Amino acid sequence: MIPMTTTTQVTSDLTFQVFQTEILNDYKTALTSRECSLLGRREVLTGKAKFGIFGDGKEIPQLAWAKVFKNGDFRSGYYRDQTFMMAIGELTIQEFFAGLYGHTSIEADPMSGGRQMGGHFGTHSLDSNGDWKNLMSQKNSSADISPTAGQMPRLLGLAQASKIYRNVEGIDSTKFSNAGYEVAWGTIGNASTSEGLFFETINAAGVLQVPMVISIWDDEYGISVHAKHQTTKENISEILKGFQRDKNDKGYEILKVKGWDYSALVATYQKAERIAREDHVPVMIHVIELTQPQGHSTSGSHERYKSKERLNWEKEYDCLAQMKLWMIENNIGTEEELDAIHKDIKKEVRLGKKAAWNAFLQPIIDEKNEAIALIKAAAETSANRAFITKIINDLVNNNEPGRKEVISACRRTLRYLVGDNSDEKRRLQDWINAYFETVQPKYSSHLHSESKASAIHSEKVEPTYDADAQMVDARLIIRDNFDAIFGNHPDTLIFGEDSGNIGDVNQGLEGLQEKYGELRVADVGIREATILGQGIGMAMRGLRPIAEIQYLDYILYALQIMSDDLATLHYRTKGKQKAPLIVRTRGHRLEGIWHSGSQLGGIINLVRGIHVLVPRNMTKAAGFYNTLLDCDEPALVIECLNGYRLKEKMPNNIGDFKTPIGVVETVKEGRDITLLSYGSTLRIVAQTAKELLEVGIDAEVIDVQSLLPFDLNHDIVKSVAKTNRLMVIDEDVPGGASAYILNEILVTQGGFKHLDSEPKTLAAQSHRPAYGTDGDYFSKPSAEDIFEAVYEVMHEASPLDYPKLR
Ligand SMILES: Cc1ncc(C[n+]2csc(CCOP(=O)(O)OP(=O)(O)O)c2C)c(N)n1
Numbered sequence: 001m002i003p004m005t006t007t008t009q010v011t012s013d014l015t016f017q018v019f020q021t022e023i024l025n026d027y028k029t030a031l032t033s034r035e036c037s038l039l040g041r042r043e044v045l046t047g048k049a050k051f052g053i054f055g056d057g058k059e060i061p062q063l064a065w066a067k068v069f070k071n072g073d074f075r076s077g078y079y080r081d082q083t084f085m086m087a088i089g090e091l092t093i094q095e096f097f098a099g100l101y102g103h104t105s106i107e108a109d110p111m112s113g114g115r116q117m118g119g120h121f122g123t124h125s126l127d128s129n130g131d132w133k134n135l136m137s138q139k140n141s142s143a144d145i146s147p148t149a150g151q152m153p154r155l156l157g158l159a160q161a162s163k164i165y166r167n168v169e170g171i172d173s174t175k176f177s178n179a180g181y182e183v184a185w186g187t188i189g190n191a192s193t194s195e196g197l198f199f200e201t202i203n204a205a206g207v208l209q210v211p212m213v214i215s216i217w218d219d220e221y222g223i224s225v226h227a228k229h230q231t232t233k234e235n236i237s238e239i240l241k242g243f244q245r246d247k248n249d250k251g252y253e254i255l256k257v258k259g260w261d262y263s264a265l266v267a268t269y270q271k272a273e274r275i276a277r278e279d280h281v282p283v284m285i286h287v288i289e290l291t292q293p294q295g296h297s298t299s300g301s302h303e304r305y306k307s308k309e310r311l312n313w314e315k316e317y318d319c320l321a322q323m324k325l326w327m328i329e330n331n332i333g334t335e336e337e338l339d340a341i342h343k344d345i346k347k348e349v350r351l352g353k354k355a356a357w358n359a360f361l362q363p364i365i366d367e368k369n370e371a372i373a374l375i376k377a378a379a380e381t382s383a384n385r386a387f388i389t390k391i392i393n394d395l396v397n398n399n400e401p402g403r404k405e406v407i408s409a410c411r412r413t414l415r416y417l418v419g420d421n422s423d424e425k426r427r428l429q430d431w432i433n434a435y436f437e438t439v440q441p442k443y444s445s446h447l448h449s450e451s452k453a454s455a456i457h458s459e460k461v462e463p464t465y466d467a468d469a470q471m472v473d474a475r476l477i478i479r480d481n482f483d484a485i486f487g488n489h490p491d492t493l494i495f496g497e498d499s500g501n502i503g504d505v506n507q508g509l510e511g512l513q514e515k516y517g518e519l520r521v522a523d524v525g526i527r528e529a530t531i532l533g534q535g536i537g538m539a540m541r542g543l544r545p546i547a548e549i550q551y552l553d554y555i556l557y558a559l560q561i562m563s564d565d566l567a568t569l570h571y572r573t574k575g576k577q578k579a580p581l582i583v584r585t586r587g588h589r590l591e592g593i594w595h596s597g598s599q600l601g602g603i604i605n606l607v608r609g610i611h612v613l614v615p616r617n618m619t620k621a622a623g624f625y626n627t628l629l630d631c632d633e634p635a636l637v638i639e640c641l642n643g644y645r646l647k648e649k650m651p652n653n654i655g656d657f658k659t660p661i662g663v664v665e666t667v668k669e670g671r672d673i674t675l676l677s678y679g680s681t682l683r684i685v686a687q688t689a690k691e692l693l694e695v696g697i698d699a700e701v702i703d704v705q706s707l708l709p710f711d712l713n714h715d716i717v718k719s720v721a722k723t724n725r726l727m728v729i730d731e732d733v734p735g736g737a738s739a740y741i742l743n744e745i746l747v748t749q750g751g752f753k754h755l756d757s758e759p760k761t762l763a764a765q766s767h768r769p770a771y772g773t774d775g776d777y778f779s780k781p782s783a784e785d786i787f788e789a790v791y792e793v794m795h796e797a798s799p800l801d802y803p804k805l806r
């Protein structure tokens with residue numbers, strides 16, 4: 001136990017020794033971290049690493065935080081937290097430098113296997129099979145992202161998971177929770193509290209009363225921009241005072257502490273921990289008077305924007321300097337002893353750096369040597385020897401090459417060998433091909449799950465029907481299916497605007513809150529970004545959340561979090577973290593500028609890493625939910641808003657039938673032209689295909705169903721090979737999702753070979769749709785537009801059979 005103040009009496013030698021050892025260990029950790037920062041900057045300035053952003057000036061509060069961070073807890077922070085990661089034993093000196101260099105081995109750089117720049121931290125939640133490790137026997141950090149405040153929405157979910165585990169019965173929580181006694185700890189820079197995501201998260205956590213502790217590292221600056229441009233009154237805890245809880249109202253506990261005052265920090269973090277862990281009350285710790293000894297990052301110098309007075313103050317109040325003074329004052333060590341420790345640490349950091357550099361470089365040197373031998377051999381038999389010799393010399397003289405230099409030398413050599421036909425050339429070609437096979441995955445693997453629960457292994461289970469099955473309002477199929485899901489999977493829960501009490505705006509959840517409780521079928525505030533974050537955080541702690549975004553158009557508020565956080569999570573951790581979150585929304589064929597429901601091109605191009613599913617009816621949608629619960633990947637499911645009241649036959653295997661992911665469905669066979677669409681527009685296309693039959697045009701209609709992943713079996717090209725004509729129809733802007741689909745078929749699937757007519761897309765107008773039925777008619781492809789566009793293709797192919805229509 002650390003004394004609360006510097007004046008606490010030490011009662012025995014033994015107590016003092018324990019106390020002294022612990023403080024000295026802390027000091028060593030802080031010094032190690034600082035020396036890493038200093039040396040790290042030099043590595044960047046001498047060209048060994050690309051970019052550096054470090055934790056100097058923020059060391060001491062992180063020691064205090066690490067003391068109260070327990071197994072099972074989670075961190076969601078930002079790039080200043082290296083001292084904390086070291087203090088909890090999750091970042092060694094060598095790993096720090098491996099991250100700085102971008103070492104592609106996940107063993108060498110456990111944070112991201114070289115995928116993220118240094119300073120982006122994370123721990124491993126998954127084993128090598130992609131299965132959950134026991135998160136209760138380790139300290140956990142969710143993987144950082146660079147957008148400032150982007151860590152906040154996820155933090156909310158990490159905290160809320162504890163609340164769910166504490167209050168919902170029947171969930172197997174062995175690996176994830178002990179009765180919800182885990183705290184989610186966030187960090188954010190003072191300037192980043194200007195972001196909307198910060199305020200949205202703070203409010204939501206206050207409403208939800210979750211065990212979240214947010215530390216604000218306040219150094220008065222955000223790069224060069226002073227607090228006076230960032231924060232009203234230049235004081236974030238002052239302006240957030242209204243969140244402080246009191247006798248009558250729940251809220252936050254707000255604490256303020258100086259970032260260089262070791263003993264006060266220790267006391268503050270102990271207090272924060274107790275309040276959050278025991279009582280599930282969110283806590284905000286405003287840590288003031290922090291510094292940035294080396295400035296913001298390796299990209300600039302702070303002398304340009306800080307006054308002399310400020311720079312002098314920062315020197316004096318450098319938290320390490322202040323800790324040292326305090327230690328001397330309290331007889332923890334003499335100046336000489338502390339200096340000797342510092343000297344040892346400097347040496348240790350230099351050694352660790354060297355080991356990291358050698359481990360990073362050696363495999364590339366081996367590859368370089370192999371490449372040189374092969375290029376040399378090929379050069380000897382080539383007439384272009386002189387040119388190739390230059391390439392060889394450049395590579396030989398490069399003592400610290402990257403993989404880029406190695407492989408580009410080989411590839412450029414091939415150009416000089418183009419007329420040769422030697423075994424040496426073939427060996428070089430084979431080596432290049434093999435190189436890509438082994439090296440490319442180092443940079444590109446794990447965008448999606450590579451486990452046995454990957455969605456690409458999903459299999460179809462057909463809905464089955466009683467002989468006298470009723471045609472019902474389709475929303476009842478969705479509702480009954482969710483009922484089955486919540487009944488069968490205690491770890492599932494859904495939350496969204498109007499999802500709880502009224503059972504969502506289309507009553508797809510009617511009556512389910514009463515049945516499953518307010519925590520599992522929940523209303524939330526209007527705050528799309530943190531709805532998403534809530535889902536991400538809970539999914540990272542073993543739950544199966546379904547985050548509901550009321551309408552597709554409003555997903556734009558959450559799109560940044562989907563794109564930056566959810567979509568990259570598995571990739572940026574090289575498969576060491578996952579968030580199998582289901583995002584439920586409704587869209588398609590809505591009417592009006594902000595009710596268009598169709599911005600799919602924008603979405604699919606920003607969320608690679610998330611599956612995007614566009615079922616044409618509620619049975620298909622329900623089948624997707626059932627499939628997704630067997631999988632370990634995130635997905636967005638867009639239900640058809642105009643489909644809830646259409647009639648569908650009620651299956652008798654609700655909860656069990658499954659729509660496979662990445663598989664198209666042919667809804668009408670035909671021989672003249674392949675028509676592709678999805679969602680609500682598919683229904684118009686299918687209807688139009690019937691009308692086209694009346695003029696002798698037999699169209700094949702295919703429902704894409706799954707935009708990401710797209711037609712894994714390449715079934716569409718088989719259809720094009722039969723019909724030799726192709727049209728993609730959707731309600732997105734021109735060049736949106738229809739262009740993506742066309743590229744998939746013509747380029748990826750090689751469909752161009754089979755075409756007898758120009759391939760076509762039919763999309764909406766470039767502007768957002770105008771309001772009302774007529775607005776829709778003149779904004780999005782109508783049945784007549786589709787009919788005429790298809791007819792025109794047939795007219796061009798055979799004008800006599802299909803005379804001009806207009
Ligand atoms: C959304 C976004 N905008 C801008 C940036 C560039 N940027 C990186 S750090 C930073 C300043 C952050 O300052 P603060 O939150 O006070 O943290 P500090 O670095 O001072 O610890 C900015 C503007 C970014 N990463 N993300």
Ligand SMILES: [Mg+2]
Pocket residue numbers: 189190191217218219220221222223
């Ligand atoms: Mg700052």
